[in-house]
Amino acid sequence: MPDNREARAAARTDMIMRTTLALAQETGYAKLSIEAVAARAGVGKHTIYRRWPSKGLLFLDSLLSLNEPALDYPDTGDVMADLRRQIYAAVDLLTGPQWGPLYQALVGEAQHDPAVAAGLGERFIRPQTDKTVARLRAAQEQGQVAPGFDLDLAMSILSGPLYFRFLISQEPLTRDYVDRVLDALFAGMGPRGPADAPASA
Protein backbone atom coordinates (compact mmCIF):
# COMPACT_ATOMS: atom_id res chain seq x y z
CA MET A 1 0.00 0.00 0.00
CA PRO A 2 2.29 2.75 -1.25
CA ASP A 3 -0.36 5.41 -0.64
CA ASN A 4 -0.45 4.65 3.02
CA ARG A 5 3.31 4.64 3.21
CA GLU A 6 3.45 8.02 1.46
CA ALA A 7 0.76 9.43 3.71
CA ARG A 8 2.64 8.22 6.77
CA ALA A 9 5.88 9.75 5.48
CA ALA A 10 4.14 13.08 4.81
CA ALA A 11 2.58 13.07 8.27
CA ARG A 12 5.96 12.31 9.82
CA THR A 13 7.61 15.14 7.87
CA ASP A 14 4.85 17.48 8.97
CA MET A 15 5.31 16.43 12.59
CA ILE A 16 9.08 16.99 12.39
CA MET A 17 8.59 20.45 10.87
CA ARG A 18 6.10 21.50 13.51
CA THR A 19 8.21 20.12 16.32
CA THR A 20 11.25 22.01 15.02
CA LEU A 21 9.37 25.31 14.98
CA ALA A 22 7.80 24.73 18.40
CA LEU A 23 11.16 23.91 19.96
CA ALA A 24 12.86 26.86 18.26
CA GLN A 25 10.22 29.15 19.72
CA GLU A 26 10.53 27.63 23.17
CA THR A 27 14.29 27.46 23.51
CA GLY A 28 15.55 29.91 20.91
CA TYR A 29 17.39 28.83 17.79
CA ALA A 30 20.82 28.58 19.44
CA LYS A 31 19.66 25.80 21.77
CA LEU A 32 17.70 23.91 19.12
CA SER A 33 19.17 20.49 18.32
CA ILE A 34 18.29 17.66 15.97
CA GLU A 35 18.42 15.29 18.95
CA ALA A 36 15.79 17.30 20.84
CA VAL A 37 13.53 17.44 17.78
CA ALA A 38 13.85 13.67 17.30
CA ALA A 39 13.05 12.98 20.93
CA ARG A 40 9.98 15.19 21.02
CA ALA A 41 8.71 14.06 17.60
CA GLY A 42 9.21 10.43 18.59
CA VAL A 43 11.47 9.53 15.66
CA GLY A 44 15.04 8.29 15.53
CA LYS A 45 17.62 11.02 15.05
CA HIS A 46 18.96 9.22 11.97
CA THR A 47 15.54 9.61 10.39
CA ILE A 48 16.13 13.34 10.58
CA TYR A 49 19.84 13.35 9.71
CA ARG A 50 19.18 11.22 6.61
CA ARG A 51 17.09 13.99 5.14
CA TRP A 52 18.44 17.12 6.84
CA PRO A 53 22.21 16.96 7.30
CA SER A 54 22.26 20.02 9.55
CA LYS A 55 20.06 21.79 12.03
CA GLY A 56 20.12 24.85 9.77
CA LEU A 57 18.65 22.97 6.80
CA LEU A 58 16.01 21.36 8.99
CA PHE A 59 15.08 24.78 10.30
CA LEU A 60 14.97 26.29 6.79
CA ASP A 61 12.53 23.61 5.60
CA SER A 62 10.42 23.99 8.72
CA LEU A 63 10.13 27.72 8.35
CA LEU A 64 9.32 27.59 4.64
CA SER A 65 6.75 24.85 5.33
CA LEU A 66 4.64 27.48 7.10
CA ASN A 67 3.92 28.85 3.64
CA GLU A 68 3.49 32.27 5.15
CA PRO A 69 6.10 33.86 2.93
CA ALA A 70 3.61 33.88 0.04
CA LEU A 71 4.03 37.61 -0.29
CA ASP A 72 2.35 38.18 -3.62
CA TYR A 73 1.96 41.63 -5.11
CA PRO A 74 -1.53 42.86 -5.84
CA ASP A 75 -1.95 44.64 -9.19
CA THR A 76 -4.54 47.37 -8.78
CA GLY A 77 -2.87 49.51 -11.45
CA ASP A 78 -1.31 51.80 -8.81
CA VAL A 79 2.22 50.56 -8.25
CA MET A 80 2.92 52.69 -5.20
CA ALA A 81 -0.21 51.44 -3.44
CA ASP A 82 0.56 47.86 -4.41
CA LEU A 83 4.16 48.01 -3.20
CA ARG A 84 3.00 49.61 0.01
CA ARG A 85 0.47 46.84 0.61
CA GLN A 86 2.96 44.09 -0.11
CA ILE A 87 5.65 45.64 2.09
CA TYR A 88 3.17 46.21 4.91
CA ALA A 89 2.42 42.47 4.74
CA ALA A 90 6.14 41.67 4.87
CA VAL A 91 6.58 43.99 7.85
CA ASP A 92 3.61 42.41 9.65
CA LEU A 93 5.31 39.05 9.19
CA LEU A 94 8.74 40.27 10.31
CA THR A 95 7.37 42.01 13.38
CA GLY A 96 4.96 39.22 14.28
CA PRO A 97 5.84 37.21 17.39
CA GLN A 98 5.72 33.93 15.46
CA TRP A 99 7.57 34.27 12.20
CA GLY A 100 9.80 37.29 12.89
CA PRO A 101 12.24 35.90 15.47
CA LEU A 102 12.44 32.59 13.60
CA TYR A 103 13.24 34.31 10.31
CA GLN A 104 15.82 36.45 12.06
CA ALA A 105 17.45 33.29 13.44
CA LEU A 106 17.42 31.75 9.97
CA VAL A 107 19.20 34.72 8.43
CA GLY A 108 21.68 34.58 11.30
CA GLU A 109 22.36 30.91 10.58
CA ALA A 110 22.77 31.71 6.87
CA GLN A 111 25.82 33.81 7.82
CA HIS A 112 27.53 30.73 9.24
CA ASP A 113 26.19 27.97 6.97
CA PRO A 114 26.50 28.42 3.18
CA ALA A 115 23.98 25.61 2.54
CA VAL A 116 21.35 27.52 4.51
CA ALA A 117 22.23 30.72 2.65
CA ALA A 118 21.89 28.95 -0.70
CA GLY A 119 18.55 27.38 0.26
CA LEU A 120 17.19 30.68 1.54
CA GLY A 121 18.32 32.40 -1.66
CA GLU A 122 16.87 29.84 -4.05
CA ARG A 123 13.65 29.02 -2.26
CA PHE A 124 12.58 32.34 -0.78
CA ILE A 125 14.58 35.30 -2.06
CA ARG A 126 14.71 34.30 -5.75
CA PRO A 127 10.93 33.78 -6.17
CA GLN A 128 10.28 36.96 -4.18
CA THR A 129 12.70 38.86 -6.42
CA ASP A 130 10.97 37.54 -9.56
CA LYS A 131 7.59 38.72 -8.28
CA THR A 132 8.98 42.15 -7.44
CA VAL A 133 10.56 42.57 -10.86
CA ALA A 134 7.38 41.42 -12.63
CA ARG A 135 5.22 43.92 -10.73
CA LEU A 136 7.65 46.76 -11.43
CA ARG A 137 8.01 45.81 -15.09
CA ALA A 138 4.25 46.17 -15.49
CA ALA A 139 4.43 49.53 -13.72
CA GLN A 140 7.29 50.62 -15.96
CA GLU A 141 5.23 49.75 -19.04
CA GLN A 142 2.40 51.88 -17.63
CA GLY A 143 4.70 54.85 -17.03
CA GLN A 144 4.59 54.61 -13.23
CA VAL A 145 8.25 53.71 -12.90
CA ALA A 146 11.02 55.64 -14.63
CA PRO A 147 11.93 54.04 -17.98
CA GLY A 148 15.60 54.05 -17.01
CA PHE A 149 15.10 52.37 -13.64
CA ASP A 150 17.26 49.25 -13.35
CA LEU A 151 14.69 46.54 -12.58
CA ASP A 152 17.37 44.05 -11.53
CA LEU A 153 18.01 46.29 -8.55
CA ALA A 154 14.37 46.45 -7.50
CA MET A 155 14.53 43.78 -4.80
CA SER A 156 17.69 45.02 -3.11
CA ILE A 157 16.64 48.67 -3.25
CA LEU A 158 13.13 48.01 -1.92
CA SER A 159 13.93 45.38 0.67
CA GLY A 160 17.48 46.43 1.59
CA PRO A 161 16.27 49.28 3.84
CA LEU A 162 13.87 46.86 5.58
CA TYR A 163 16.59 44.29 6.17
CA PHE A 164 18.88 47.05 7.40
CA ARG A 165 16.42 47.89 10.19
CA PHE A 166 15.51 44.27 10.84
CA LEU A 167 19.05 42.90 11.07
CA ILE A 168 21.51 45.74 11.55
CA SER A 169 20.17 48.80 13.33
CA GLN A 170 17.35 46.70 14.86
CA GLU A 171 15.11 49.76 15.16
CA PRO A 172 11.35 49.14 14.97
CA LEU A 173 9.98 48.25 11.54
CA THR A 174 6.88 50.41 11.30
CA ARG A 175 4.43 51.29 8.55
CA ASP A 176 5.56 54.88 8.88
CA TYR A 177 9.10 53.76 8.05
CA VAL A 178 7.83 51.87 5.00
CA ASP A 179 5.97 54.96 3.79
CA ARG A 180 9.03 57.16 4.21
CA VAL A 181 11.29 54.68 2.43
CA LEU A 182 8.89 54.31 -0.51
CA ASP A 183 8.51 58.08 -0.83
CA ALA A 184 12.27 58.59 -0.76
CA LEU A 185 12.98 55.79 -3.26
CA PHE A 186 10.38 57.04 -5.71
CA ALA A 187 11.44 60.68 -5.47
CA GLY A 188 15.17 59.88 -5.55
CA MET A 189 17.98 61.52 -3.63
CA GLY A 190 19.12 63.82 -6.38
CA PRO A 191 17.70 67.30 -7.00
CA ARG A 192 14.84 67.33 -9.51
CA GLY A 193 15.73 70.28 -11.71
CA PRO A 194 14.98 74.03 -11.53
CA ALA A 195 12.42 73.81 -8.68
CA ASP A 196 14.97 71.98 -6.53
CA ALA A 197 17.94 74.20 -7.35
CA PRO A 198 19.52 76.01 -4.40
CA ALA A 199 18.75 79.70 -3.94
CA SER A 200 22.42 80.52 -4.50
CA ALA A 201 25.01 78.09 -5.79
Place this chain on the structure above:
Amino acid sequence: MPDNREARAAARTDMIMRTTLALAQETGYAKLSIEAVAARAGVGKHTIYRRWPSKGLLFLDSLLSLNEPALDYPDTGDVMADLRRQIYAAVDLLTGPQWGPLYQALVGEAQHDPAVAAGLGERFIRPQTDKTVARLRAAQEQGQVAPGFDLDLAMSILSGPLYFRFLISQEPLTRDYVDRVLDALFAGMGPRGPADAPASA
Protein backbone atom coordinates in the same frame (compact mmCIF):
# COMPACT_ATOMS: atom_id res chain seq x y z
CA MET B 1 54.04 51.12 39.49
CA PRO B 2 50.52 51.63 38.13
CA ASP B 3 51.87 52.52 34.70
CA ASN B 4 53.45 49.15 34.30
CA ARG B 5 50.32 47.44 35.48
CA GLU B 6 48.24 49.40 32.99
CA ALA B 7 50.67 48.68 30.20
CA ARG B 8 50.57 44.98 31.03
CA ALA B 9 46.77 45.02 31.08
CA ALA B 10 46.67 46.77 27.71
CA ALA B 11 49.13 44.30 26.23
CA ARG B 12 47.07 41.40 27.55
CA THR B 13 43.87 42.85 26.10
CA ASP B 14 45.62 43.31 22.78
CA MET B 15 46.84 39.71 22.86
CA ILE B 16 43.34 38.42 23.65
CA MET B 17 41.82 40.45 20.79
CA ARG B 18 44.38 39.23 18.28
CA THR B 19 44.09 35.64 19.44
CA THR B 20 40.30 35.81 19.10
CA LEU B 21 40.53 37.06 15.51
CA ALA B 22 43.22 34.55 14.56
CA LEU B 23 41.22 31.64 15.98
CA ALA B 24 37.99 32.85 14.34
CA GLN B 25 39.76 32.92 10.99
CA GLU B 26 41.27 29.48 11.50
CA THR B 27 38.25 27.61 12.79
CA GLY B 28 35.30 29.75 11.71
CA TYR B 29 33.18 31.67 14.16
CA ALA B 30 30.91 28.75 15.06
CA LYS B 31 33.79 26.77 16.54
CA LEU B 32 35.37 29.71 18.34
CA SER B 33 35.27 29.38 22.13
CA ILE B 34 36.41 31.48 25.05
CA GLU B 35 38.24 28.43 26.39
CA ALA B 36 40.27 28.08 23.19
CA VAL B 37 41.13 31.80 23.19
CA ALA B 38 42.24 31.60 26.83
CA ALA B 39 44.40 28.55 26.16
CA ARG B 40 46.13 30.03 23.12
CA ALA B 41 46.55 33.49 24.70
CA GLY B 42 47.93 31.90 27.87
CA VAL B 43 45.43 33.51 30.23
CA GLY B 44 42.87 32.00 32.57
CA LYS B 45 39.40 31.74 31.07
CA HIS B 46 37.98 33.73 34.00
CA THR B 47 40.22 36.61 32.97
CA ILE B 48 38.24 36.67 29.75
CA TYR B 49 34.80 35.94 31.20
CA ARG B 50 35.22 38.72 33.77
CA ARG B 51 35.37 41.28 31.02
CA TRP B 52 33.49 39.60 28.16
CA PRO B 53 30.50 37.62 29.41
CA SER B 54 29.93 35.97 26.03
CA LYS B 55 31.90 34.87 23.02
CA GLY B 56 29.86 37.28 20.91
CA LEU B 57 30.89 40.32 22.94
CA LEU B 58 34.53 39.22 22.92
CA PHE B 59 34.35 38.86 19.16
CA LEU B 60 32.66 42.26 18.75
CA ASP B 61 35.44 44.00 20.69
CA SER B 62 38.10 42.10 18.80
CA LEU B 63 36.71 43.04 15.42
CA LEU B 64 36.23 46.70 16.32
CA SER B 65 39.76 46.79 17.75
CA LEU B 66 41.06 46.39 14.21
CA ASN B 67 39.97 49.97 13.70
CA GLU B 68 39.42 49.26 10.05
CA PRO B 69 35.82 50.39 10.12
CA ALA B 70 36.96 54.03 10.08
CA LEU B 71 35.01 54.62 6.92
CA ASP B 72 35.09 58.39 6.78
CA TYR B 73 33.52 60.33 3.95
CA PRO B 74 35.73 62.60 1.91
CA ASP B 75 34.26 66.02 1.09
CA THR B 76 35.47 67.08 -2.34
CA GLY B 77 32.28 69.07 -2.96
CA ASP B 78 30.91 66.36 -5.27
CA VAL B 79 28.59 64.23 -3.14
CA MET B 80 28.12 61.48 -5.70
CA ALA B 81 31.88 61.01 -6.08
CA ASP B 82 32.37 61.11 -2.31
CA LEU B 83 29.65 58.55 -1.60
CA ARG B 84 31.03 56.34 -4.33
CA ARG B 85 34.53 56.47 -2.83
CA GLN B 86 33.29 55.73 0.67
CA ILE B 87 31.10 52.86 -0.46
CA TYR B 88 33.91 51.40 -2.58
CA ALA B 89 36.02 51.37 0.59
CA ALA B 90 33.23 49.62 2.50
CA VAL B 91 32.89 47.06 -0.29
CA ASP B 92 36.64 46.45 -0.33
CA LEU B 93 36.43 45.74 3.39
CA LEU B 94 33.38 43.47 3.10
CA THR B 95 34.83 41.48 0.23
CA GLY B 96 38.33 41.29 1.70
CA PRO B 97 39.42 37.88 2.93
CA GLN B 98 40.26 39.25 6.39
CA TRP B 99 37.46 41.46 7.61
CA GLY B 100 34.55 40.32 5.41
CA PRO B 101 33.89 36.81 6.76
CA LEU B 102 34.46 38.00 10.32
CA TYR B 103 32.00 40.85 9.95
CA GLN B 104 29.50 38.47 8.38
CA ALA B 105 29.86 36.16 11.38
CA LEU B 106 29.40 39.11 13.73
CA VAL B 107 26.16 40.15 12.06
CA GLY B 108 25.04 36.51 12.21
CA GLU B 109 25.72 36.42 15.94
CA ALA B 110 23.84 39.70 16.38
CA GLN B 111 20.69 37.86 15.22
CA HIS B 112 20.97 35.47 18.17
CA ASP B 113 22.49 37.72 20.85
CA PRO B 114 20.80 41.07 21.60
CA ALA B 115 23.88 42.32 23.49
CA VAL B 116 25.99 41.87 20.35
CA ALA B 117 23.31 43.60 18.27
CA ALA B 118 23.23 46.54 20.70
CA GLY B 119 27.03 46.82 20.74
CA LEU B 120 27.25 46.67 16.96
CA GLY B 121 24.54 49.31 16.67
CA GLU B 122 26.04 51.73 19.17
CA ARG B 123 29.69 51.33 18.37
CA PHE B 124 29.73 50.86 14.61
CA ILE B 125 26.39 51.58 12.94
CA ARG B 126 25.46 54.72 14.91
CA PRO B 127 28.76 56.60 14.26
CA GLN B 128 28.65 55.49 10.62
CA THR B 129 25.09 56.76 10.33
CA ASP B 130 26.05 60.12 11.83
CA LYS B 131 28.87 60.53 9.31
CA THR B 132 26.56 59.65 6.43
CA VAL B 133 23.91 62.13 7.53
CA ALA B 134 26.50 64.88 8.02
CA ARG B 135 27.95 64.38 4.52
CA LEU B 136 24.48 64.38 2.94
CA ARG B 137 23.35 67.41 4.93
CA ALA B 138 26.28 69.36 3.50
CA ALA B 139 25.33 68.14 0.03
CA GLN B 140 21.73 69.12 0.60
CA GLU B 141 22.80 72.64 1.57
CA GLN B 142 24.80 72.80 -1.66
CA GLY B 143 21.82 71.71 -3.75
CA GLN B 144 23.28 68.29 -4.63
CA VAL B 145 20.65 66.36 -2.71
CA ALA B 146 16.91 67.03 -3.06
CA PRO B 147 15.70 69.46 -0.36
CA GLY B 148 12.89 67.08 0.56
CA PHE B 149 15.13 64.03 0.94
CA ASP B 150 14.66 62.48 4.39
CA LEU B 151 18.21 62.48 5.78
CA ASP B 152 17.31 60.13 8.61
CA LEU B 153 16.83 57.45 5.97
CA ALA B 154 20.20 58.02 4.33
CA MET B 155 22.04 55.19 6.02
CA SER B 156 19.41 52.52 5.47
CA ILE B 157 18.76 53.55 1.88
CA LEU B 158 22.45 53.72 0.96
CA SER B 159 23.71 50.71 2.86
CA GLY B 160 20.55 48.55 2.81
CA PRO B 161 21.15 47.38 -0.76
CA LEU B 162 24.76 46.49 0.15
CA TYR B 163 23.70 44.50 3.19
CA PHE B 164 21.02 42.80 1.11
CA ARG B 165 23.68 41.41 -1.23
CA PHE B 166 26.15 40.71 1.54
CA LEU B 167 23.77 38.88 3.89
CA ILE B 168 20.68 37.80 2.00
CA SER B 169 21.16 37.14 -1.70
CA GLN B 170 24.91 36.65 -1.15
CA GLU B 171 25.66 37.70 -4.73
CA PRO B 172 29.05 39.33 -5.35
CA LEU B 173 29.45 42.88 -4.04
CA THR B 174 31.13 44.64 -6.95
CA ARG B 175 31.95 48.26 -7.77
CA ASP B 176 29.62 47.97 -10.73
CA TYR B 177 26.79 47.10 -8.33
CA VAL B 178 27.65 50.14 -6.19
CA ASP B 179 27.56 52.39 -9.26
CA ARG B 180 24.20 51.04 -10.36
CA VAL B 181 22.70 51.40 -6.88
CA LEU B 182 23.92 55.00 -6.51
CA ASP B 183 22.60 55.93 -9.95
CA ALA B 184 19.21 54.37 -9.18
CA LEU B 185 18.95 55.97 -5.75
CA PHE B 186 19.84 59.42 -7.03
CA ALA B 187 17.52 59.24 -10.03
CA GLY B 188 14.66 57.67 -8.06
CA MET B 189 12.23 55.00 -9.15
CA GLY B 190 9.38 57.33 -10.09
CA PRO B 191 8.95 58.91 -13.51
CA ARG B 192 10.52 62.37 -13.78
CA GLY B 193 7.80 64.37 -15.49
CA PRO B 194 6.94 65.00 -19.16
CA ALA B 195 10.12 63.46 -20.62
CA ASP B 196 9.44 60.24 -18.74
CA ALA B 197 5.74 60.05 -19.49
CA PRO B 198 4.59 56.99 -21.44
CA ALA B 199 3.80 57.36 -25.14
CA SER B 200 0.20 56.43 -24.42
CA ALA B 201 -1.40 56.17 -21.01
